Amino acid sequence: MSNQDDGESRVKGKVKWFDPVKGFGFVVADAGGPDILLHANVLRNFGQSSIADAARITIAIQRTERGVQAVEVLQIDPPEGAAEMPLADFADMDPEEIRSAPLVPARVKWFDKAKGFGFANVFAQPEDVFLHIEVLRRSGLSDLQPGEALALRIVNGKRGLMATEVGAWESALKSS
Secondary structure, eight states: OEEOTTSOEEEEEEEEEEETTTTEEEEEETTOOSOEEEEHHHHHHTTOSOOOTTOEEEEEEEEETTEEEEEEEEEEEOOTTTTSSOOGGGTTSOHHHHHHSOEEEEEEEEEETTTTEEEEEETTOOSEEEEEHHHHHHTTOOOOOTTOEEEEEEEEETTEEEEEEEEEHHHHHHHO
16 A cells, blocks of 8 residues: 555555445455445546456545545456456457457447346447457456447457457547
8 A cells, every 4th residue: 555645545456346236346455454445436437337356456545434445446457367268259369360459439238247248339330349248357347337438449250340358438549
């Protein structure tokens, strides 16, 4: 934990759990200590509506009368080991082709966590982009909401256009 001049501290840790329906979850700091409240609004300010359990996270925290709370998300990394097993949908594809696909801004059309998939739309493109739950998990997310702004790395795969990576909307704007 590092201290900053404004009474906030920077902490690295792991997401214990996060429930987008309840609107909050908790982070366990690498250095130990009490669980840290992560509110959905703080996560939304980072550009995400969910985060995968066990995702690595760097946050600015503040101690309050009600306990320790995250006040800003600085970085999110997928859970350890999430990207080790290739997805069957991408097994026959050149990994360099997948990595070199640009990040493009998109919006969620719908996503059903129970079914494990959904679709998004890229601005000015008529085709839907398939979103698989495993791609979300590997990107550090657990769920998506209709209308949510995203950055997608897209390839033409077995199911048509498919997202290989999902990130915050701002990351697509930075890479263009």
